[in-house]
Amino acid sequence: MKENNLNVGVFTASLLNKVNQPILNWDLGAKTGKGFFSTHHSCAYLELKIYKAVSEKYEYSKVIWNAPDTEIIKYHESYKSEVENALIFFTKYISALRGESIELTFEVNDATFDFTSHRFNPFEKAAIYAIINCFDGEEEPKYRQGNIQTLKGNLKRQFEYDTQLRK
Numbered sequence: 001m002k003e004n005n006l007n008v009g010v011f012t013a014s015l016l017n018k019v020n021q022p023i024l025n026w027d028l029g030a031k032t033g034k035g036f037f038s039t040h041h042s043c044a045y046l047e048l049k050i051y052k053a054v055s056e057k058y059e060y061s062k063v064i065w066n067a068p069d070t071e072i073i074k075y076h077e078s079y080k081s082e083v084e085n086a087l088i089f090f091t092k093y094i095s096a097l098r099g100e101s102i103e104l105t106f107e108v109n110d111a112t113f114d115f116t117s118h119r120f121n122p123f124e125k126a127a128i129y130a131i132i133n134c135f136d137g138e139e140e141p142k143y144r145q146g147n148i149q150t151l152k153g154n155l156k157r158q159f160e161y162d163t164q165l166r167k
Contacts, residue, residue, distance in 0.1 A: 016131070044122030
């Protein structure tokens with residue numbers, strides 16, 4: 001017999017439970033949220049917009065990548081797959097919670113991270129926090145905007161430095 005561990009990292013996803021009622025009451029109109037995930041080894045920020053998928057031919061959930069990501073992908077290749085994992089999870093979560101198939105459109109409108117991050121799937125967790133923020137209505141702490149701007153500046157400077165080294 002062979003046994004494999006399933007590293008599902010359910011803590012962040014389990015936090016969705018606190019917004020079950022707003023999710024159930026949601027009319028599928030546009031919602032926006034901001035998610036910030038930070039630990040000693042990892043930090044990421046993501047802004048999302050969520051609404052019902054509208055298509056004339058077929059209905060599928062989809063992601064629209066509005067945030068520039070060249071700098072992010074250079075240092076964190078799994079950025080998009082981490083975000084997509086969270087969005088797929090939420091699509092399944094809301095469908096199970098409501099007992100019907102729900103197709104959504106997600107817009108990623110801003111993203112950044114600490115380029116030294118190397119653990120804990122930071123964008124997956126930031127996406128879950130952004131989804132929660134869509135429904136809990138909590139205001140982002142004012143100090144966090146400074147943290148986000150610092151992360152963006154550090155990422156940009158590192159990218160420019162690395163680009164200059166290649167020339």
